Amino acid sequence: MRTDTGQVFKLEDYRPTDYLIPKTGLTFRLSPEATRVIAVLTVERRDGVAASVPLVLDGDGLTLSRLAIDGRTLTPADFLATPDQLTITTLPAASRFQLLIETELAPAHNEALMGLYRSSNVYCTQCEAEGFRRITYFLDRPDILSVYTVRIEARHHEAPLLLSNGNPAGSGELADGWHYAVWHDPFPKPSYLFALVAGALGKVADSFVTLSGRKVELGIYVEPGKxxxxxxxxxxxxxxxxxxxxxxxxxxxxxxxNIVAVSDFNMGAMENKGLNIFNDKYVLADQETATDADFANIEAIIAHEYFHNWTGNRITCRDWFQLCLKEGLTVFRDHEFSADQRSRAVKRIAEVRTLRAHQFPEDQGPLAHPVRPRRYREINNFYTATVYEKGSEVVRMIRTILGSETFRAGMDLYFERHDGEAATIEDFIKVFEDVSGRDLSQFSLWYHQAGTPNLTISSTHNAAAQEFTLEIEQSVPPTPSESRKRLMHIPLAFSLVGTDGKAIAYSGVEGASVEDGVIHIRRRRHMVRFSGVGERPAMSLNRGFSAPVTLSVEQKADDQFFLAGHDNDTFSRWQAFNTLLTEALISAFRQVLDGQQPGFASRLTGLAGKIAGDETLEPAYRALAVALPSEADIARDIGKNIDPDAIFSAREALTAAIAEANREIFSDLYHRLADKDAFSPDATSAGRRALRNILLDYVSLLPGGAALAARHFQSATNMTDRAAALTVLALRHSGSPETVKALADFEAKYTTDPLVMDKWFQIQASVPGPQTIYAVRALTSHPAFSMANPNRVRSLVGTFSSANQTGFHRADGEGYRFFVETVLQVEKRNPQLAARLATALRSWRSLEPARHAKAREALLSISNAENLSADLRDIVERTLA
Structure with missing residues (x-):
């Protein structure tokens, strides 16, 4: 584990290496305690580089056993080797030579799960971002593309399966029960895409015939029996x-x-060329063990990693500052895939909810950074919602601005022009400028500038002149290291909605560029005047969430209610109702702080019932619509002096009010939605279950609710319904006999299934209130829990710290104390996981003064610990800055 070096990497410091490595040969002789790795690298000196320039290779905790050039063993006078760097000073005069490096590894002791490690008797690698340097010394950076040939040797009984990137190129038996396999990948790739898996695994085989008629053999490797x-x-x-x-x-x-599913993995999955390695939670599923959300995640992540074959592998990123070029672009592609496979409207709402829950707080806090960062200290900490989710939204805006056909032409040119290259954001933008003839330099600020833009919008209608005028002002709040912001190009999709729910036509527009229902905002202020508008319209703005911005709109409540019931853009209809709910919750929060009992308008609670019962809407859409904004969502919109207990009370009051106002509608619909058909994970069936389960949450608050939830749990024929009922029991009826029994029954049924037990841990970590900390502490000693497994830690500790607002932010600071202990304990094994846990306190400055002080004290406790890893120190110091 590397401790903090203090080095800061800057985009402006990028320069090409003096040497290239066009070919890489690797031989692994696998052993848990002493794996031998022989790397034979074909090294080329770039034109103009003198032979006196040393070759400097990256390492991380390596032990060098042998070093030779063109067959000549080097002496200590020829090089300097440390565990983290190899500098070779004596080099041949020839511009091309062969370098042999032998290193020795101990995979069984690699608990950081980076590089080559062994877990559950399987050898596995994770090399992104900088894990390959834990295997051998190398120019471990994305712009060094090499053709790999890999030979793996292992004891047959220990590892009958030997996999690497590319195509199989040979296999055979060796002496003393050993065997080997050779793999060759003809496509040059960066070292972060190298992969190796060896062990005893079961296989699911299939094939696929490509567009040109080629047959591809498909394999998914899992733990035997699964x-x-x-x-x-x-x-x-x-x-x-x-x-x-x-x-x-x-x-x-x-x-x-090939895809391999492993149980110990820091990420969701990894797109290694031809050999994707997955966290098994994103591969293994059936109706008994996986929820509908699990099925949807599997579908999306399988697609995401496969799509990387072109956006990430065939075209990779020049340096880690360009990470969004592969991740944001590929997230956009997997979002489009899921939208086509399921419901585009429902998928879009889910995407925006994720963006607001994770990326907006990032943009508004101390960890804010541009989609393309300009500097970093630890690259692992920049696998963020900004790079992934906001990066996807930027690609989506390009399509909105150019139109679908021109966007596709730009993507085609990108693949044609940059195949086999390590590209930059500038390369990506240039193809769209070339196919469209447009100047996208102002739009490119979305990549270079941190922060969430805000649009302040007001309107007037002149009936006599038949004019409707929008006044729009954009602003971008200051973020760390960026106090002054430049004006953005924001594509704002809109419609002027009439009393019949249809768009009002207008005869002319002036004041801004308006194309295909999109206002192109480029200046600080725009006055957009629509002529020929006889009736006062309701403004439907940012339709389909055309830009990742916040809106401050002067709009009558009547208009919001009207749009919530009639807007023909499904996203905007959801947004209107969600805004009404949010405003009601913020008002209730303030009432709670003032010691008052919150009150809610009957037309708001009644509208929830109308939406839930509207058969013209998809069940999945209705489920999303009647789900209240989360406590974290409310806190984000309040902005400062957050009291999590008051937010919780306000939200509970509105939930109870909606349940009471719609008891007959909700109860009747809940019973009518009972699934009478065989389970199917398809979107329609999943939508019905989603609506029924959100209704269960509401009706469980009525008399007899605990018994109803218990019956739901007992009669469930699939994990979606079973987990939903257990969640309702635990969160709404904590400590009741029904809840105690259901938790015990669930544990007894699934105690040998780690992935299902993760749900059990997660549900209990979510229980609101100050007492949950004691249950969470106790669960860390449960036989099914392990601090060494990232999934277990995320399910319990991660859920408690990021999703349980009242438990984690307990007024006396006990949640923070547990957090400090756990983060420091995890960091000893897995710095990357510890750093991601530590982001739970990124919004600490928004808390009310007492909690604010205790949260700061917790962060300082971590910061003051000795020998912190670069991963964790980077997060904590930026959070405190």
Whole structure:
């Protein structure tokens, strides 16, 4: 584990390396305690670089055993080797030579889960971002593209399966029960995409015929006995391959495509060329063990990693500052895939909720950074919602501005122009400028400037002149290291909605560029005047969430209610009702602080019932619409002096008011939605379950609610319903006999299934109130829990610290004390996981003064600990800054 070096990497300091490595040969002789790695690198000196310039290679905790150039063993006078760097000063005069490096590793002791490690008797690698340097010394950066040939040797009984990137190129038996396999990847790739897996795994096999008629062998490898849980993942993979051919013209290029599911993994999955490695929670699923959300996540993440084959692998990023070029772009592609596979409206709402829950707080806090950062101290900490989710929204805005056909032409040119290259954001923007003839330099600020823009909007209607005028002002709040912001190009989709719910036509517009229902905001202030508008319209703004901005709109409540019931843009209709709910909750929060009992308008609570019962809307959409904003959402909109207990009380009061106002509607609909057909994970069936389960949450607050939830739990035929009922019991009826029994029954049924037990931990960590900290502490000693497994830690500690506002932010600071202990304990094994846990306190400055002081004290306790890793220190110091 590397401790903090204090080095800051800056975008402006980028320069090409003096040397290239066009070919890489690797031989692994696997052993848990002493794996030997022989790397044979073909090294080329760039034109103009003198032979006297040393070759400096990256390492991380390495032990060097042997070093040779063109067959000559180097002496200590020829080089300087430390665990973290190899500098070779004596080099051949020839511009091309072969470098042999032998290192020794101990995979069984690699608890950081980076580089080559061994877990659950399986050898596995994770090399993104800088894990390859934990295997051998290398120019470990994305712009060094190399063709890899890999030979893996292992004891047959220990690792009958030997996998690496590319196509199989040979295998055979060796002496003393050993065997080998050779893999060759013909496509040059950066070191972060290298992968190796060896062990005893079961296989699910299938094949896919590409657009040009090539047959690709598909394999998904899982823990023996779990092959039956990989069927949905295989189906999702084949659908992804077909969709990418149809939507983007991208055909798969190797003879095989393999996925391996492992239980100990820091990330969701990794897109290594031809050998994707997955956290098993995103591969294994059936109706008994996986919820509808799990099925949807599997589908999306399988697609995401497959789509990286072109956006990330065939075209990679020049340096880690360009991370969004592969991640944001690929998130956009997987969002489009999921929208086509499921419901575009429902998917869009879910995307925006995720963005607001994770990226908006990032933009508004001490960890704010541009989509393309300009500097970093630890790259692992920039795998963020800004890079992924906001990066996706920036790509979406390009499509909105240019239109679908021109956007596709730009993507085609990008693939044609940059295939086999390590590209930059400038390369990406340039293809769209070239195909459209537009200047996108102002729009590019979305990549270079942190912060969430705000649009302040007011309107007037002159009936006599038949004019409707919008006054729009944009602002971007200051963020760390950026106090002055430049004006953005914001595509604001809109409609002027008439009393019949249809768009009002206008005869002319002046004051801004308006194209295809989009106002292009480029200046600080715009006065947009629409002529020929006889009736006063309701403003439907940022339709489909055309730009990741916040709106401050002067709008009558009547208009919001009207749009919530009639807007023909499904996202904007949801947004209108969500805004009404948020405003009511903020008002209730203030009433609670003043010692008053919150009150709610009957037309608001009644509208929830009308939306829930509207058969013209998809059930999944109705489920999203009647789900209240989360406590974290409310806190974000309040902004400062946050009292989590008051927010919780306000939210509970509105939930109870809606349940009481719609008791007959909700109860009747809940019973009518009972699933009478065999389970299916398809979107329609999942939507019905989602609506029924959100209704269960409401009706459980009525008399007999605990018994109803218990019956729901006992009669459930799938994990979606079972987990939903258990959640309702635990969160609404904590400590009741029904809840105690259900928790015990769930534990007894699934105690040997770690992924299902994660749900059990997560549900209990979510229980609101000051007593939950004691349950969470106790659960860290549960036999099914392990601090060494990232999934277990995220399910319990991560849920408690990021999703349980009243428990984690307990007024006496006990939640923070537990947090400090746990983060420092995890960091000893896995700095990357500890750093991600530490982001739970990114919004500490918005808390009310007493909690604010205790949260700061907790962060200082972590900061003052000795020998902190670069990962954790970077997060804590930026959070405190």
């Amino acid at each position: 092959e039956g849980l990989a069927g949905y993942a295989m189906d999702a993979l084949k659908r992804s391959m077909k969709w990418d051919e149809e939507a983007f013209g991208r055909e798969y290029d190797l003879d095989v495509f």
